[in-house]
Amino acid sequence: MGSTWGNRIKLSLFGESHGEGIGIVIDSLPAGIELDMNYIRQQMARRAPGNSSLATPRKEDDEVKILSGIFEGKTTGAPLCGVIYNNNIRSKDYSILKDTLRPSHSDYPAKVKYLGFNDYRGGGHFSGRITAPLMFAGAIAMQMLQEKNIVIGSRIKSIHKTSDVRIDYSNINETLLKKLKEMAFPTLSEDISNAMEDEIIYAKNSGDSVGGVVETYIINVPAGLGQPFFHSLESQIAQIVFSIPAVKGIEFGEGFDIAMCKGSETNDPYTLENGKIICTQNSNGGILGGISNSMPIVFRTAIKPTPSISLQQDTVNILDMKNTKLKIEGRHDPCIVPRALPVIEAAAALVLLDNILEREGEVWKN
Ligand SMILES: Cc1cc2nc3c(=O)[nH]c(=O)nc-3n(C[C@H](O)[C@H](O)[C@H](O)COP(=O)(O)O)c2cc1C
Numbered sequence: 001m002g003s004t005w006g007n008r009i010k011l012s013l014f015g016e017s018h019g020e021g022i023g024i025v026i027d028s029l030p031a032g033i034e035l036d037m038n039y040i041r042q043q044m045a046r047r048a049p050g051n052s053s054l055a056t057p058r059k060e061d062d063e064v065k066i067l068s069g070i071f072e073g074k075t076t077g078a079p080l081c082g083v084i085y086n087n088n089i090r091s092k093d094y095s096i097l098k099d100t101l102r103p104s105h106s107d108y109p110a111k112v113k114y115l116g117f118n119d120y121r122g123g124g125h126f127s128g129r130i131t132a133p134l135m136f137a138g139a140i141a142m143q144m145l146q147e148k149n150i151v152i153g154s155r156i157k158s159i160h161k162t163s164d165v166r167i168d169y170s171n172i173n174e175t176l177l178k179k180l181k182e183m184a185f186p187t188l189s190e191d192i193s194n195a196m197e198d199e200i201i202y203a204k205n206s207g208d209s210v211g212g213v214v215e216t217y218i219i220n221v222p223a224g225l226g227q228p229f230f231h232s233l234e235s236q237i238a239q240i241v242f243s244i245p246a247v248k249g250i251e252f253g254e255g256f257d258i259a260m261c262k263g264s265e266t267n268d269p270y271t272l273e274n275g276k277i278i279c280t281q282n283s284n285g286g287i288l289g290g291i292s293n294s295m296p297i298v299f300r301t302a303i304k305p306t307p308s309i310s311l312q313q314d315t316v317n318i319l320d321m322k323n324t325k326l327k328i329e330g331r332h333d334p335c336i337v338p339r340a341l342p343v344i345e346a347a348a349a350l351v352l353l354d355n356i357l358e359r360e361g362e363v364w365k366n
Pocket residue numbers: 056104105106123126127128129131244245246247304306307308331332333336339340343
């Protein structure tokens with residue numbers, strides 16, 4: 001399993017959900033960065049398990065122990081290694097899953113690919129838990145991007161069949177993004193937020209799960225990040241976002257709906273505003289030709305319903321090679337969306353940081 005990512009900075013994720021711990025090695029982070037641990041903890045708490053009645057009851061503090069790469073409070077430029085110990089493991093929930101395949105989880109393909117040697121407990125290295133160290137790296141990236149005034153925020157666009165109100169993609173501002181970031185369940189409409197939470201609670205009480213869509217906005221991105229052909233900004237963002245477990249789709253700007261429009265409706269007109277070229281609408285979501293055009297980057301991520309549900313499901317016992325029924329017990333998220341939202345922001349921050357470092361070189365200028 002290769003869990004490395006990046007071009008300028010390089011990340012290497014390690015660990016399993018029910019092993020000793022999980023963590024990350026970050027290579028080529030510029031020297032001299034003072035990590036704001038309060039900010040990083042705050043960001044990681046947005047994702048941490050066990051923090052709400054809408055989430056898995058497995059409570060972990062997700063405190064990162066930094067083993068290397070920091071001296072006298074600042075990055076040294078050497079690989080930065082952060083470890084998060086697993087403190088609340090209940091592996092007995094998984095004894096039935098050793099040979100009985102969970103529909104929609106990684107169990108079957110992982111068993112085939114790794115010849116049954118993979119750690120299946122808690123999903124092992126496939127677990128959503130592995131997004132905790134990604135969140136750590138992303139929080140560092142977000143802290144650095146803030147110095148360049150780049151702000152990332154998201155809202156829950158929909159949960160199951162309940163959708164939030166529409167927003168003008170050309171008019172997203174810092175105040176809105178900061179407000180969304182402070183909300184535990186960020187939506188534009190408070191009434192709709194309550195209805196979405198009800199959807200999750202209803203699914204949970206029925207032994208079921210629901211999915212949804214996260215909409216992410218990035219503002220103050222300079223024009224010129226990303227490059228054709230295979231390193232388009234869209235493909236870079238899509239690649240890392242698709243690496244987050246349970247992600248099933250991503251679309252930029254008007255996304256799939258753009259295919260139903262006419263060019264006259266979706267060509268984003270240019271105009272001059274205080275000597276700066278801007279678009280008066282943003283159907284393309286801030287990226288043209290694979291390169292940022294300084295308009296807000298807008299993308300939506302579809303998250304599937306949590307695979308592990310307690311309703312009875314049809315499956316196969318791979319040891320006996322017999323059809324069987326499965327009722328999963330354990331501590332699962334009835335909906336992954338609220339916990340995946342900050343991870344998507346973290347992933348996008350890493351892409352932007354990587355591109356800025358590529359353009360500006362190794363020395364961090366703010
Ligand atoms: C933050 C987060 C939490 C998750 N929580 C659960 C969970 O409690 N139970 C579960 O079955 N899957 C959960 N998942 C999803 C599985 O890890 C994922 O569906 C599985 O690894 C298979 O990968 P795939 O859905 O991308 O194909 C979670 C994912 C994330 C990102």
